[in-house]
Amino acid sequence: MRKLNRLLTVIAATSATLVSFTSAAAEVNIYSARKEALIKPVLEQFTEKTGIEVNLLTGKADALLARLGSEGENTPADLFLTVDAGALYRAVEADAFQPLNSKLVEKAVPEHFRSKDNLWFGLSLRARPIFYSPERVSPEKLESYLSLADEQWDDRICIRSSNNLYNQSLVAALIEHHGAEKTEAWAEDFVSNFARKPVGGDRDQIKGVAYGVCDIAVANTYYFGHMLNSDDADEREAAQKVKIFWPAQDAQGTHVNVSGIGITKHAKNVDEAQKLIEFLVSEESQKWYAQANYEYPVRDGVEWSETLQKWGEFKQDDISMDVLGENNGEAVRLMNRAGWR
Amino acid sequence: MSRGTLLLFAVAVLIGLPLIVVALSLLNPQWDILSHLWQTVIPEYISHSLILLICVGLGVTVLGVSTAWCISQYDFPGWRYLSWGLLLPLAMPAYITAYTYTGLLDYAGPVQQLIRQVFNVSIGDYWFPNIRSLGGAVFVLCVVLYPYVYLITRAAFMQQSTAAFESARTLGAGSFKSFWRVAMPLARPAIATGVTLALMETLADYGTMEYFGVTVFTTGIFRTWYGIGDAQGALQLSALLLIFVIVLIMIERYSRRRARFYQQRSSNRTPQRRPLKGWRAGFASFICWLPVVLGFLIPASQLLWWSVEKSDIWLEASFWVLTGNTLWLGLLAACITVLLALWLAYGRRRHPTRPLRAAITLAGMGYAIPGIVIAVGLLSPLAWFDHQIIAASKWLFGVNPGLIFSGTVIALLFAYSVRFLSVSLQTVSSGLEQITPQMDDSARTLGASGRRILWKVHLPLLKSPLLAALILVLVDVMKELPATLVLRPFDFNTLAVRAFEMASDERLADAGPPALMIVAVGLIPVMMLSRALRNKSIKTGD
Numbered sequence: 001m002r003k004l005n006r007l008l009t010v011i012a013a014t015s016a017t018l019v020s021f022t023s024a025a026a027e028v029n030i031y032s033a034r035k036e037a038l039i040k041p042v043l044e045q046f047t048e049k050t051g052i053e054v055n056l057l058t059g060k061a062d063a064l065l066a067r068l069g070s071e072g073e074n075t076p077a078d079l080f081l082t083v084d085a086g087a088l089y090r091a092v093e094a095d096a097f098q099p100l101n102s103k104l105v106e107k108a109v110p111e112h113f114r115s116k117d118n119l120w121f122g123l124s125l126r127a128r129p130i131f132y133s134p135e136r137v138s139p140e141k142l143e144s145y146l147s148l149a150d151e152q153w154d155d156r157i158c159i160r161s162s163n164n165l166y167n168q169s170l171v172a173a174l175i176e177h178h179g180a181e182k183t184e185a186w187a188e189d190f191v192s193n194f195a196r197k198p199v200g201g202d203r204d205q206i207k208g209v210a211y212g213v214c215d216i217a218v219a220n221t222y223y224f225g226h227m228l229n230s231d232d233a234d235e236r237e238a239a240q241k242v243k244i245f246w247p248a249q250d251a252q253g254t255h256v257n258v259s260g261i262g263i264t265k266h267a268k269n270v271d272e273a274q275k276l277i278e279f280l281v282s283e284e285s286q287k288w289y290a291q292a293n294y295e296y297p298v299r300d301g302v303e304w305s306e307t308l309q310k311w312g313e314f315k316q317d318d319i320s321m322d323v324l325g326e327n328n329g330e331a332v333r334l335m336n337r338a339g340w341r
Numbered sequence: 342m343s344r345g346t347l348l349l350f351a352v353a354v355l356i357g358l359p360l361i362v363v364a365l366s367l368l369n370p371q372w373d374i375l376s377h378l379w380q381t382v383i384p385e386y387i388s389h390s391l392i393l394l395i396c397v398g399l400g401v402t403v404l405g406v407s408t409a410w411c412i413s414q415y416d417f418p419g420w421r422y423l424s425w426g427l428l429l430p431l432a433m434p435a436y437i438t439a440y441t442y443t444g445l446l447d448y449a450g451p452v453q454q455l456i457r458q459v460f461n462v463s464i465g466d467y468w469f470p471n472i473r474s475l476g477g478a479v480f481v482l483c484v485v486l487y488p489y490v491y492l493i494t495r496a497a498f499m500q501q502s503t504a505a506f507e508s509a510r511t512l513g514a515g516s517f518k519s520f521w522r523v524a525m526p527l528a529r530p531a532i533a534t535g536v537t538l539a540l541m542e543t544l545a546d547y548g549t550m551e552y553f554g555v556t557v558f559t560t561g562i563f564r565t566w567y568g569i570g571d572a573q574g575a576l577q578l579s580a581l582l583l584i585f586v587i588v589l590i591m592i593e594r595y596s597r598r599r600a601r602f603y604q605q606r607s608s609n610r611t612p613q614r615r616p617l618k619g620w621r622a623g624f625a626s627f628i629c630w631l632p633v634v635l636g637f638l639i640p641a642s643q644l645l646w647w648s649v650e651k652s653d654i655w656l657e658a659s660f661w662v663l664t665g666n667t668l669w670l671g672l673l674a675a676c677i678t679v680l681l682a683l684w685l686a687y688g689r690r691r692h693p694t695r696p697l698r699a700a701i702t703l704a705g706m707g708y709a710i711p712g713i714v715i716a717v718g719l720l721s722p723l724a725w726f727d728h729q730i731i732a733a734s735k736w737l738f739g740v741n742p743g744l745i746f747s748g749t750v751i752a753l754l755f756a757y758s759v760r761f762l763s764v765s766l767q768t769v770s771s772g773l774e775q776i777t778p779q780m781d782d783s784a785r786t787l788g789a790s791g792r793r794i795l796w797k798v799h800l801p802l803l804k805s806p807l808l809a810a811l812i813l814v815l816v817d818v819m820k821e822l823p824a825t826l827v828l829r830p831f832d833f834n835t836l837a838v839r840a841f842e843m844a845s846d847e848r849l850a851d852a853g854p855p856a857l858m859i860v861a862v863g864l865i866p867v868m869m870l871s872r873a874l875r876n877k878s879i880k881t882g883d
Contacts, residue, residue: 029831035842036834055831057748058842062567063827066717067748070724074731074744076831090570161554163564199473199554203847211448212464223847232650232850234449332569336381341556 027053028272031068033061033082034259042288046279052272061087068096068264078267079276081123083259084165086172088120089325097262102274108281108299112318113258120262122321123280124295127314128170128255130245131217131224133209144248145174145255148216149189157190158208158217161198162335166220170255171335172327173319177252180330187338198341203227203235210238217242220257225294225307246314253315257324258298346697349688352681353700359718359759360706363583366576374565374574382561389475390557390585393482394540400483401539404632405490406532410520411629413498416614417622423629424495425871430636431488431813432863434820434837436548437856439481440844441640443552444647446472473553481553482543484636489542490535492809492870493771497531498524500775516615533593534771538764540589541709544582547823548841558582559711572717579714586709590702641860647853654854664858667819667835670750671862674757675815681758682765682810683803686773687795701766708763712824715759719828723747723755748830756824761817765810772806773799812866819859836862 032039036058043054057064061082068075080091091097097119105121106114113122130142141152148157160167174183195214202219206227209217227239246254261280263273279285286297290305297304354361411417412424430438446452448464457463471477501524509519525532547559558578566575617625654660685701707715723746734742746752776799784794800807822837829838836855843852 035846036839037842037846057829057831057833058838059826060567062570062572063713063716066572066720067827070720071744071747072724072728074724074727074741076744076748086570163551163560163567165567196471197474197554200552201845201847207449213448226848238449329569329571332564333377333381336377341554 025053026051026269026272027055028078028269028276029055029076030057030079030081030276031064031077031264032056032058032080033064033087034058038293039081041292042280042285043276045285045288046276049279050275052275054276062090065091065094065096069094073266075264075266076268077264078269078273079261080264081259081261083126083257084169085258085260085321085324086165086169086328087325088115088258088260088262089322089328091262092119092322092325096264098265098267098270100263100274100277102278104278105281110298110300112320113298114260115262115322120260121277121281122258122260122298124259124286124289124293125298125316126166126257126259126295127221127246127316128166128218128257129221129314130247131206131209131219131242132245133212133215133241134243135241136212136215139243139245142216142245142247144251145170145218146178146186148193148218149186150193153193153216155193155195156215157193158195158205158214159198159219160201160205162332162340166202166257167218167340168328168331168335169257169324170218171331172324173252173255173317175327175330175334176319176323180334184334184338187334187340191338191340206242207235207238210241221296221308221311222294228307229294244311246312248317249315252319253317256296256316258321259295260321343692346688346692346694349685349692350697350700353685353697353704356681356707356759356762357700357703358722359715359756360583360703360710362718362721363576363579363710363714366573367580369573370577371571371574374569374571375577378561378565378574378578382556382564385556386558386561389555390544392475393479393543393555393557394589396479397482397486397543398536398540400479401487401490402532402536404483404487405535406494406525406528408487408629408632409491409495409498410524411625413495414516414615415617415625417617417625419626420629423626423633425868426633426637427491427629428488428867428871429633429641429864430485431492431816432860432867433485433637433640434548434822434840434856434859435481435485435542435546436552436822436844437644437840437852437859438485438636438640439478439549439552440849440852440856441643442472442477442481444643444849445639446470475553475555478549478553478555481549482539482546484632486539486542487632487636489538489813490532492813493531493535493768494528496805496809497528497771501527530771530774534767537590537593538708538767541586541763544586544709545711547711547713552844558585562711562714576714576717579710583706583710586706589709590706641857644853644857644860647850648857650850651854654851660854660858663834663836663839663855664862666833667837667859668862670753670835671815671818674754674761674818675811677754678758678761678814679765679769679807679811682762682769683807685762686766686769689770690773704759705763705766707759708761710760712756712760712821713827715756716824716827719752719756719759720747723752748828750830750833752828753825756828757814757818757821760821760824761814764813764817768806768810768813769803772803776802809870812870815866816863819863 036056040056043056046052047054061084064080068077068080080096082088082091092115099118101118106118109121113125114120132139132142162168171183171187174186195208202223205217205219206224208214221244224239224244227235230236248254261277263270267273281299283299283302286299286302289295290297290302290308294305294307296308408427412420412427444450453469456467456469460467509523545559547563550557550560551563562575562578562582565571565578685704689698689701727744727746730745731741734740780798781794784798789797820837822841825835825838836859840852840855840859843855
């Protein structure tokens with residue numbers, strides 16, 4: 001009997017917490033392809049400011065999207081946040097978003113960094129320039145992504161695998177600017193210039209240049225920022241041996257990608273979700289992005305962090321982010337054929 | 342079929358559900374994407390996967406059987422420590438071992454830096470094996486996975502009838518000959534079980550392959566899904582992988598189709614451990630130390646080093662929440678999985694009908710399928726159940742109970758059962774195989790009921806395989822990553838998720854503390870396991 005009593009108490013207590021959990025005041029739920037460490041702090045600021053609780057689930061973009069799809073109208077997610085134009089495009093294709101009409105957000109986010117029907121909005125920009133060793137490469141020899149197919153770079157280039165979304169988006173952009181045929185021919189020569197089979201992440205490519213495995217790498221700037229400001233002396237030292245070159249300045253400009261967010265189609269907490277997006281594009285949060293992750297703010301007129309200022313101004317490729325998504329499948333097939341593993 | 346068998350059959354099919362979802366994807370083939378993949382990358386996936394399977398299979402057999410033999414037969418300095426030390430690599434997730442070796446052996450790591458300083462050379466002037474390669478992957482998987490073979494084979498060697506072995510020796514066979522002609526053939530089901538587990542784990546590994554840039558089936562599945570955005574194509578590649586596994590299992594079954602290995606437990610003596618002296622003792626120590634050093638001491642020291650660098654993490658409360666989550670989730674999943682395995686293995690023994698056997702085989706194949714594929718195979722059936730329940734509840738009570746199965750711990754537990762049932766099923770079955778049916782018959786003639794036979798005869802004999810299964814699953818769940826990543830609830834993380842997020846952002850030092858904690862938490866069960874095994878051998882020695 002006592003056992004039964006205890007059991008009943010436990011059940012009562014659990015259901016009480018369950019009820020209090022579901023009836024919690026204001027909350028908003030995010031599925032995020034951005035890792036916890038790179039989003040949680042800013043979400044905590046939001047909660048502090050507004051009192052709205054934020055629940056976070058991180059994971060890979062496509063897996064989260066699949067979960068969103070199978071949960072359908074019963075999904076608990078109000079927002080979907082991800083880090084690549086291709087992934088945002090797939091979310092739009094999967095009909096995962098609903099439009100948001102907020103003058104505030106529209107004013108903050110320039111037109112080519114949000115989707116056509118205001119289904120998603122860019123939060124931060126990630127540039128993908130060329131890194132080189134000033135000892136072994138004179139920057140005059142560098143020009144654009146296309147020129148990396150030249151014979152002079154034979155056995156001298158480090159870049160990560162074609163599994164990587166940033167590479168896929170880069171190739172998708174090249175397809176848009178130069179056509180599929182030319183891009184494929186370029187990819188074949190480019191791949192034959194690789195110094196090694198693609199392994200590792202962007203930092204590994206930059207380290208490859210620092211340690212002399214290769215002379216040139218293509219990588220995202222924020223990895224470089226993290227390395228320059230690392231607590232690990234080796235990593236700082238390695239980064240200092242490498243310099244940034246902004247490619248295609250006389251042509252379309254350096255390739256940039258975007259991280260973005262949208263309200264899910266079946267969101268239950270639309271008002272809170274809107275407030276969170278407005279907070280994320282506010283000047284304060286935009287500054288935080290640049291400071292915490294060395295990304296470029298999507299909003300004009302936000303002061304850059306010191307590290308970003310050192311790298312200097314550059315011309316960005318202002319191709320529509322939707323196009324990167326549209327060309328993504330083609331880009332991967334082309335890379336498969338070119339032997340880019 | 343009786344009602345009991347029917348229930349059994351239903352449960353086996355339920356566990357196999359995600360695999361059925363995967364297999365059904367073949368009904369609607371995406372010719373376009375498949376033919377593109379076939380022309381460009383699939384031949385490479387197949388050849389790499391085969392090389393990997395053959396090399397890892399040979400490696401774990403050599404490492405696992407030789408160490409099991411030394412530990413179970415000989416008395417040499419340190420064998421007591423080594424007998425559980427050899428299990429330690431079990432606690433290391435393969436991808437974490439891969440991170441640590443990369444940290445050590447990459448061109449930026451301390452080893453190559455030292456070489457460059459001492460010989461005053463620069464990169465390209467000297468030869469050094471590249472750890473991030475197919476060979477590196479084989480190395481890492483061998484040193485991480487051999488304990489499966491060691492654990493199960495050692496138990497078999499220790500339980501082998503002393504009589505058979507001693508007869509061989511009295512008939513004049515030397516120890517080498519008696520090993521090859523008597524011990525090895527008797528231990529074959531155990532070795533096969535261990536190697537099959539190791540190979541299934543090899544096929545499902547994603548973390549190591551991705552990190553080392555090795556293109557195999559698993560990485561292809563991810564690439565098709567995340568890269569081309571084609572979930573159907575990815576499922577179909579998984580289905581091909583499933584066929585691969587079925588073939589593997591059939592080969593294993595066929596190779597021992599006529600063999601039935603029952604121990605005659607007439608003699609209750611433990612085999613006499615023979616003392617080794619001089620170079621023989623040194624050789625045995627070397628054989629046993631090598632995998633411990635490579636699979637545990639070196640990677641664990643690297644983790645420790647990183648953890649000291651990031652010592653402030655140990656003070657964060659959230660870190661201990663992670664540890665707690667990981668532990669209770671693992672324990673719960675391990676209990677569920679082992680109970681299921683016991684029930685299914687029993688059912689198969691008592692009612693070996695063809696459909697039931699097929700269903701159980703299906704339920705045991707989840708181990709070779711990448712966790713992510715299982716997760717995706719589970720998403721739609723779970724969501725379907727949820728939608729039905731919500732609709733019914735709204736109609737009956739006007740209340741929306743929310744998602745009960747998807748995005749909750751239930752989904753995670755389901756996925757773990759699918760993925761790890763095989764580990765417990767194989768361990769329990771190979772234990773059951775060693776109990777002769779005559780034993781059941783004698784008990785029954787003595788008037789014991791089926792339940793009594795279970796409690797008084799089988800469970801005591803099954804104690805060590807059951808415990809082994811429990812601990813193997815516990816350790817596996819704590820290391821599991823991809824399914825946890827997809828199915829877990831809001832604000833719920835595990836140590837593996839944290840370690841992975843840090844490492845995939847190339848912050849290896851930050852991945853140190855959670856990885857070390859997985860190992861530390863995994864060590865406790867490994868110790869328990871070895872103690873339980875030791876107590877058991879002492880008891881039978883009385």
